[in-house]
Amino acid sequence: MEVKTSKKMKAADINTNLVDSYYTLLRNLSTNNKLELIARLSKSMKTTKKTKDSSWKSLFGAWELDQSAEDFVEELKKDRKFSRKSIDL
Numbered sequence: 001m002e003v004k005t006s007k008k009m010k011a012a013d014i015n016t017n018l019v020d021s022y023y024t025l026l027r028n029l030s031t032n033n034k035l036e037l038i039a040r041l042s043k044s045m046k047t048t049k050k051t052k053d054s055s056w057k058s059l060f061g062a063w064e065l066d067q068s069a070e071d072f073v074e075e076l077k078k079d080r081k082f083s084r085k086s087i088d089l
Contacts, residue, residue, distance in 0.1 A: 026037065065072055 026034070029037070067075075
């Protein structure tokens with residue numbers, strides 16, 4: 001008889017093992033260091049950071065510039081550097 005475990009159960013086991021590993025690592029800290037760690041973890045939970053959209057959709061859209069398109073193209077052309085170095089293979 002085969003017992004199947006759900007993905008939720010596996011994730012919960014991994015999280016429990018992770019917490020246990022951290023506890024083993026940190027249990028020998030001084031009381032002051034533990035309190036500092038608790039304060040920092042609590043603060044990190046209270047502050048919300050705006051997450052960046054890392055999906056491919058964030059690659060589309062308008063490019064915002066402080067200069068006109070013509071000035072930007074002119075600057076790009078001016079800054080180009082060409083060299084004709086031969087490469088011996």
